[in-house]
Amino acid sequence: MQLGRVLVTGGAGFIGSELVHQLVECEAEVVVVDNLINGRREHLEGLPTDYVRLVVTDIRDRQRMAELMRGVDIVFHLACLGVRHSIHSPTENHDVNATATLHLLSAARAAGVRRFVHVSSSEVYGTARWTPMSEEHPTFPMTVYGAAKLAGECYARAFYRTYGYPTVVVRPFNTYGPHCHHEGDSGEVIPRFLLHCMAGRPMVIFGDGTQTRDFTYVSDTARGIVMAGLADSSMGQTINLGSGGEITLRELACEVAAAVGRPNAEITYDTPRPGDVLRLCADVAKARQLLAFEARVTLREGLTMLRDWYMSCETAPDVLLEQEITRNWEFAANRRDE
Numbered sequence: 342m343q344l345g346r347v348l349v350t351g352g353a354g355f356i357g358s359e360l361v362h363q364l365v366e367c368e369a370e371v372v373v374v375d376n377l378i379n380g381r382r383e384h385l386e387g388l389p390t391d392y393v394r395l396v397v398t399d400i401r402d403r404q405r406m407a408e409l410m411r412g413v414d415i416v417f418h419l420a421c422l423g424v425r426h427s428i429h430s431p432t433e434n435h436d437v438n439a440t441a442t443l444h445l446l447s448a449a450r451a452a453g454v455r456r457f458v459h460v461s462s463s464e465v466y467g468t469a470r471w472t473p474m475s476e477e478h479p480t481f482p483m484t485v486y487g488a489a490k491l492a493g494e495c496y497a498r499a500f501y502r503t504y505g506y507p508t509v510v511v512r513p514f515n516t517y518g519p520h521c522h523h524e525g526d527s528g529e530v531i532p533r534f535l536l537h538c539m540a541g542r543p544m545v546i547f548g549d550g551t552q553t554r555d556f557t558y559v560s561d562t563a564r565g566i567v568m569a570g571l572a573d574s575s576m577g578q579t580i581n582l583g584s585g586g587e588i589t590l591r592e593l594a595c596e597v598a599a600a601v602g603r604p605n606a607e608i609t610y611d612t613p614r615p616g617d618v619l620r621l622c623a624d625v626a627k628a629r630q631l632l633a634f635e636a637r638v639t640l641r642e643g644l645t646m647l648r649d650w651y652m653s654c655e656t657a658p659d660v661l662l663e664q665e666i667t668r669n670w671e672f673a674a675n676r677r678d679e
């Protein structure tokens with residue numbers, strides 16, 4: 342299938358903006374829908390305006406979304422509110438991640454959109470019962486975020502089964518790279534470790550640091566999402582996107598320290614984060630088989646590239662860290678459920 346005209350929800354965000362760049366390289370015409378709550382216009386700077394149009398709106402606006410679906414060939418659905426957001430505002434998190442996904446599926450089908458790519462998350466699994474985790478691994482999400490992403494997945498699969506509507510679910514594992522979030526309730530472990538280390542501050546681990554993750558560089562994750570949208574064999578399928586490697590947060594801190602050239606950088610430990618998944622590692626056989634997808638960037642290479650990207654930023658690490666909230670799941674200023 343050709344890309345043609347595509348709509349990317351959350352396309353001004355971290356993974357979404359990388360996806361938009363890759364789609365434009367494939368000569369797709371892209372409509373980006375983002376309310377800019379966590380995304381930024383600047384992430385789309387430099388893209389040709391005759392290929393990319395940013396529409397600043399909320400995916401919960403059903404009438405607007407129905408209008409925007411007209412003439413679209415593929416929807417890539419990435420807009421979401423994150424895992425820490427779900428701890429302080431579970432109802433709003435469900436509204437965006439689950440309910441709005443159901444409405445988008447209905448709108449896409451009604452408008453004759455030919456394919457719908459639902460970008461889910463490895464958080465639907467909860468803590469690994471065994472590794473590596475294939476798509477058949479049980480789903481026991483720890484957080485409302487994981488539960489809402491799983492609900493979105495179930496709706497996408499139900500549309501395929503009930504209506505024969507071509508949907509695919511991809512489950513990226515933890516992703517990092519340029520434009521990843523260090524700030525507010527979106528802040529993730531790799532950017533926070535890197536910026537702390539670059540600013541000469543201790544890296545903070547919540548819990549004992551034996552938690553594991555499978556980290557994938559953003560160009561790989563976005564490439565996998567494009568491939569899932571293009572492959573006929575992926576319709577009706579649920580596909581992990583990861584690197585297949587597992588690393589503890591303690592080991593990660595050492596890798597970051599090495600990348601920054603501060604091998605003796607300090608690590609401090611804080612109480613565990615509620616709902617923290619203890620172990621994640623992708624089985625990537627299905628992505629390899631259906632999409633010929635393989636992550637290309639190793640963790641060491643990716644950390645070096647992200648360090649260089651931060652070094653090239655106008656804003657210094659200690660200034661960027663002013664936007665950080667250490668215990669960001671307690672982010673009262675962002676609480677929107679009441």
Ligand SMILES: NC(=O)c1ccc[n+]([C@@H]2O[C@H](COP(=O)([O-])OP(=O)(O)OC[C@H]3O[C@@H](n4cnc5c(N)ncnc54)[C@H](O)[C@@H]3O)[C@@H](O)[C@H]2O)c1
Nearest residue numbers: 351354355356376378379380399400419420421462515516
């Ligand atoms: N980053 C990761 O490690 C990771 C891992 C697994 C899955 N994912 C999934 O990938 C997708 C993108 O994640 P990301 O890390 O780029 O997050 P992000 O926060 O950078 O991107 C999400 C975008 O959605 C937008 N958005 C939020 N609510 C909206 C609404 N109501 N209407 C319109 N736009 C809205 C935000 O402004 C943001 O630009 C998400 O679906 C997420 O669940 C991410």
